[in-house]
Amino acid sequence: MKILPYQPDQSNLAYSVGITLDRFIKLKQSDFPFASGELSQLLRDIALAAKIVNRETNRAGLANIGGAFGQTNVQGEEQQKLDVIANIRFMRALSKGGEVCAIVSEEEDAVIDLKNNSGKYVVAIDPLDGSSNIDVNISIGTIFSIYRRKTPVGSPITEADIMQPGNQQVAAGYVLYGSSTMLVYTTGCGINGFTYENSLGEFFLSHPDMKAPEDGKIYSINEGLEQEWEPAIAAYVRQCKAEKLQSRYIGSLVADFHRNLLKGGIYLYPATQKNPSGKLRLLYEANALALLIEQAGGTATDGHRRILDIQPESLHQRTPLIIGSRNMVEQVKGLIQSTPMEKEILAR
Numbered sequence: 001m002k003i004l005p006y007q008p009d010q011s012n013l014a015y016s017v018g019i020t021l022d023r024f025i026k027l028k029q030s031d032f033p034f035a036s037g038e039l040s041q042l043l044r045d046i047a048l049a050a051k052i053v054n055r056e057t058n059r060a061g062l063a064n065i066g067g068a069f070g071q072t073n074v075q076g077e078e079q080q081k082l083d084v085i086a087n088i089r090f091m092r093a094l095s096k097g098g099e100v101c102a103i104v105s106e107e108e109d110a111v112i113d114l115k116n117n118s119g120k121y122v123v124a125i126d127p128l129d130g131s132s133n134i135d136v137n138i139s140i141g142t143i144f145s146i147y148r149r150k151t152p153v154g155s156p157i158t159e160a161d162i163m164q165p166g167n168q169q170v171a172a173g174y175v176l177y178g179s180s181t182m183l184v185y186t187t188g189c190g191i192n193g194f195t196y197e198n199s200l201g202e203f204f205l206s207h208p209d210m211k212a213p214e215d216g217k218i219y220s221i222n223e224g225l226e227q228e229w230e231p232a233i234a235a236y237v238r239q240c241k242a243e244k245l246q247s248r249y250i251g252s253l254v255a256d257f258h259r260n261l262l263k264g265g266i267y268l269y270p271a272t273q274k275n276p277s278g279k280l281r282l283l284y285e286a287n288a289l290a291l292l293i294e295q296a297g298g299t300a301t302d303g304h305r306r307i308l309d310i311q312p313e314s315l316h317q318r319t320p321l322i323i324g325s326r327n328m329v330e331q332v333k334g335l336i337q338s339t340p341m342e343k344e345i346l347a348r
């Protein structure tokens with residue numbers, strides 16, 4: 001009986017499809033000697049729900065799942081049908097496995113207690129980000145943060161389990177439903193991006209070890225709110241224009257973040273008169289992206305504090321968010337901190 005060692009094919013006849021997300025999660029698990037595999041399974045569950053939501057977004061126009069759902073969520077925002085569908089899909093996937101004990105969702109007023117005695121993880125999720133872009137076929141996303149509960153497994157869920165600062169995240173990521181669908185995540189050892197291959201139903205590693213350029217040529221802010229900006233933000237945007245930087249604003253946080261992560265740039269959603277604490281939510285938007293950008297070498301701040309060090313006080317609390325290439329964010333922080341309040345009031 002002839003036995004030969006395997007020789008990988010060199011002919012390029014069958015191009016390599018690369019490494020799947022499943023295999024990558026398994027490989028990375030060995031970075032954590034005491035890993036039980038629960039976090040890995042949780043990440044796989046999120047990927048599965050993302051595949052289903054991807055299918056729904058792709059066929060939204062055909063399947064009558066575009067448009068408003070006819071209800072408002074706890075933020076007073078009109079829910080889109082896809083907001084609700086994505087919420088159901090992720091809730092179901094997260095409740096199936098037994099790894100998760102509680103969920104915080106943009107679409108749920110309260111903490112959802114999964115009443116399982118084995119779950120040690122808490123998930124905060126924005127099931128569908130960029131809702132205003134759903135019906136116009138512009139990139140949208142999903143954002144998720146994962147924490148280990150603070151109280152013993154099986155005991156009642158407490159505030160301590162939920163109100164954890166972002167620096168306690170054990171994993172975070174987003175899904176981008178765009179011209180191609182991508183999943184980008186971190187478990188605290190750098191960030192990696194995977195592209196969805198529809199025909200195979202698999203995510204494949206396409207962007208290993210992503211790094212945010214220290215500087216960039218793109219600034220992203222809703223200029224329609226210019227009248228409501230604090231002078232430091234107005235000064236920074238004037239500076240960007242003077243330096244002929246490119247203004248790019250999609251209006252889907254995940255898509256704006258992703259572009260700036262790849263190309264170098266800064267996204268700003270500052271405090272406004274309408275939203276003195278900004279618009280974006282700390283627990284299921286800002287924290288996840290802040291962990292990702294820091295893992296990629298960038299920075300995230302509310303203008304004064306590191307986003308990841310903000311102690312949450314309420315489930316749906318908002319925060320100003322300035323995030324992206326390190327030097328650009330530091331520049332804005334410098335401007336904000338050098339614009340003393342009184343000078344600020346006079347400038348108005």
Ligand SMILES: O=P(O)(O)OC[C@H]1O[C@](O)(COP(=O)(O)O)[C@@H](O)[C@@H]1O
Nearest residue numbers: 126128129130131132222251252253
């Ligand atoms: O329309 P605005 O005020 O510029 O706000 C756009 C921002 O609001 C969001 O749509 C808020 O997220 P949701 O769609 O998940 O509510 C962000 O994705 C986006 O960056």
Ligand SMILES: [Mg+2]
Nearest residue numbers: 126129130285
């Ligand atoms: Mg959002």
Ligand SMILES: [Mg+2]
Nearest residue numbers: 106126128129
């Ligand atoms: Mg949302």
